[in-house]
Amino acid sequence: MPNKGKQLLTVWGSPGSGKTVSAIKLAKELADQKKNVLLLLCDDICPTLPTIFKSKTPIDVSIGEVLTAPNITQEVILRNCVSFDKNPYISLLGYKAGENPFSYAEYKKDRAVDLLVLLRHIADYVVIDCSSMLTESIISTVALEVADGVLRIGSCDLKSVSYFRSVLPLLSEPKFNVDKHIKVLSNVRPLQDGEEYKNAFGGVSYTLPYVQAIDEQNSSLTLFDSIPGKAAKAYDMVLKVIVKEVFGDE
Template sequence: MKNNKIIAIWGNPNSGKTTLSIKISNELAKKNKSVILVMADPYAPAIHTVLPFTETKEQSLGALLSSIQISQESILKKCIPVPNTKNLSVLSYLHGENLRTYADYGKERVLDLFILLKHLADHIIVDCSSQFHHDLLSRGALELSDQVIRLISPDLKAISFYDASLPLLGERKYNVANHITVLSNVKPEMPKDIIGNRFGGIKNELDYSEELERQVLEARLFETLTDKKSQGYNKQLQSLMDNLFFGEDDHEEKEKKKEKKLKIPFLKKGSDA
């Protein structure tokens, strides 16, 4: 598995950033990887929309960022464990908080946070705010992450958003050319080809799933998709995971295992003859 420590997930409004962040975090946790999911959006804190019955005990990401100093211990105290998982936790602003709830913090604090997070978990998934130009934490994640997934919804508003926003990421440090672009929440009737061509072609897609939509509405995103109609989404998610976390060595190893499985029945058949 690739040594990707920080994955930033960013996109236009309503493109499914939080949904994908949770699904990727879940998949990593299933592989016994320790994961901290950072919900960076201070405009609409997400924790109580995805874990509404979880007690937070003043475990606010905003309080952490505005504290005099941060340490591994203080980060762990603010982490909210996800129920029914052993190695997945969340850092988030809390319900009702906003940009004025806490004191301002600087870029050095963001850098400190990500450096410390790298020592606390195998992977850090950052659910970024669409309005990164007003959010220092999301902007820092786009700059400091090992990989950025850029979600694009297949509609004309996405084109308008990116035409306005991408020029703000023109500096080399944001490495926009290496973003993994994903067309998200795709329905058959949507003009995905038009949108894809507008962005120079998009190889990765995530189809619309009715079951996934129900999970969003019922705050059950940390559950696995089991409906047969969600198989397409699950396969696309796994393909994206392979792209993100599995390198050539892993791919070769998987191919060798496949070859070995194919050879064993053949040899047995030959011996019986």
């Protein structure tokens, strides 16, 4: 079982900053350590499942079924998880192709809390890929509140700076603990002035480099594979340190 009770990591950040890629790579890193990981994909505007792996059979289960079930039970959750052929340690729970925010009845915060509490019993670790649109995603907002750790991901562009400037005030209540967020600058290219953006974000703890092979994996739906080539080393090293900081030593 995980050490120190740290189990649930929420990955949140500005639109297009690399939340989904980072969440997948973190889940894969834990799975490579033979931990059971549940990757929760919150985006209900661009459902993530059809964009990250090639399913042999059409996916006909959804997190929407779970959040709107009369009772959220382990059985309902497990029935709606997608198992992942390539890696038996990873399960996925997200919206399926074609769904949108109107596909299901509205759910309230208590449902999202119930789901996250139960996930702690189902998996060794839970990695949550949040939606940037917090005002539209109750599950993402709850994930920020109840996580054991939050990775806050930004990128080197003014849109990212603008996003945090407008959204962080929405998280000013102490329950969100924004001071504890682990700030990450993602997708950083060699010629980009990382320092300027680090300052704009009030300092960052980690920098995840831009790696072309990752972008290619994203396009070919192979992000759950290891990253090929030398450039992957620097990326993987940062990832391992983040996992260690978030979940502690075994």
